[in-house]
Amino acid sequence: MNDKDFENSFQEVYIILNNLSNINKEKIPKEVFEYLENFKNDEFDFKYDNSKSIDEQNVSDDATMFLACIYHDFLCNEEEKNEIEQIWKENNEKIFDPFKNTRNISEEKLNQKEKSKSDYNLKNNVIAKKKKQSLLEKIFENLRKIFKKNY
Secondary structure, eight states: OOHHHHHHHHHHHHHHHHTSOHHHHHHSOHHHHHHHHHHSOTTSOOOOOTTSOGGGSOOOHHHHHHHHHHIIIIIOOHHHHHHHHHHHHHHHHHHHOGGGGOTTOOHHHHHHHHHHHHHHHHHHHHHHHHSOOOHHHHHHHHHHHHHHHHO
16 A cells, blocks of 8 residues: 555545534544645545445545544444444454464464464564654554544
8 A cells, every 4th residue: 555545545534524414523633634634635536425325435445444443433432332342353363363263273382373473573563663664654653643642
């Protein structure tokens, strides 16, 4: 994914959020709108139709992901928040823990792999902090700060 893809996704999110009711728009911090305004691609032509559901529209996966985070952090109730977190947890387990889904790995081997994986992650975290952040990483870092500050 390149910077243009993110800018296009921000344009989609910006347009969708601006089509929310005023009551819901007020729940989202102004900083989120300002951030999207600054980084969106105005040349990207995205049409949002209020008469259709979001599933029926051509919304990119990245925009959908951003919208899910915004919905989770600012718009949903506690029950919905718990459901979303459970779905995210299950998805992360499917994607990032393929060892747990393999039938023929013994429990001992699994524990050894997880221990070495956590040792590896610990070492890489130290190394990764020293690496220079890309533009996309900076954008996500700023989004996280905005959501945490206002949550």
